[in-house]
Amino acid sequence: MIKLLKAAWLCSVVLYGAIAHAAAPDKTLTIGVNNWAENIAVANLWKVLLTQKGYSVKLQPGDKAIIYSGVAQGKLDLTFEVWLPSADGRPYDNVKAHVDKIGPWFDKAxxxxxxxxxxxxxxxxxxxxxxxxxxxxxxxxxxxxxxxxxxxxxxxxxxxxxxxxxxxxxxxxxxxxxxxxxxxxxxxxxxxxxxxxxxxxxxxxxxxLKDPKGTFGTPDSIYAISAKRFSSDFPDASRWMNHWKMNDQTLGDLMNEIRAAGEAQPEKGAENWVKKNQTLVDAWMK
Incomplete structure (x- = not known):
């Protein structure tokens, strides 16, 4: 009888573990990155921050239009470089029904x-x-x-x-x-x-150069866009990113840390910046 009870207990433990494992949320994220210095900087910043929280993060390079389409189709989880209302207004209009907007994380771009x-x-x-x-x-x-x-x-x-x-x-x-x-x-x-x-x-x-005809528009703000499922699939990451704000000083310091560490390894520069700005980072990650 004791052996039967022990066997049943072991089976229940294995079964519970299997169910818990199956129900564990997927914490793998793919972020689209275009080849602009500030975009490389913030993408690597978030790779560092999310990795510290147990996520597996892949950075996928590409042109903006391709990245926006990838987010809209759910092939990419998010991207951080959408200038609105002027610079990226037209490509954003093409995908806005299929993405969620986060931010702005940077004003007066x-x-x-x-x-x-x-x-x-x-x-x-x-x-x-x-x-x-x-x-x-x-x-x-x-x-x-x-x-x-x-x-x-x-x-x-x-x-x-x-x-x-x-x-x-x-x-x-x-x-x-x-x-x-x-x-x-x-x-x-x-x-x-x-x-x-x-x-x-x-x-x-x-x-x-001054722009008297206003062709380049007034200063933009920079937003992230995510796939529609992002906030429900990754509620913590979504909340953290909605807390995230940077300015010329903090973003400039981040880019300079990456240049100092070597642009071939931007993640290292981002790690250095996080160590020096932990109080600010903690305010985002709450």
């Missing part, structure tokens, strides 16, 4: 055309008169980033609105920054598509 301070123009409508200064391969050129970005779309619109006799050259953030670096080193005029938050404003003395 700006984008536009920028030049070094040694360039003596201060408005987009002055570019045509100075076009000989900005020649590249025999043609006045604005150096841009990825062709599918909202910033490049607005730059194309600015070319029309201001009748700019310029080539808008798409490339990547890295290529644009390299062009800016070389121009700065040689004191040469250059005009680039740029945004803040970005660490480059701390490295060089730059200014936005």
């Amino acid at each position: 700006q984008l536009g055309l920028a030049v070094p301070d040694y360039v003596k123009i201060d408005s987009v409508d002055q570019l045509n008169a100075a076009k000989d200064e900005f020649s590249h391969d025999g043609q006045p050129t604005i150096f841009g980033i990825e062709s599918g970005s909202g910033l490049m779309g607005l730059t194309s619109k600015a070319k029309q609105d201001y009748a700019l006799d310029y080539n808008v050259l798409p490339s990547s953030e890295a290529a644009m920054l390299l062009t800016l670096q070389r121009a700065e080193q040689n004191g040469k005029p250059v005009v680039v598509t740029l945004w803040n938050p970005h660490w480059v404003w701390a490295k060089y003395k730059l200014h936005y």
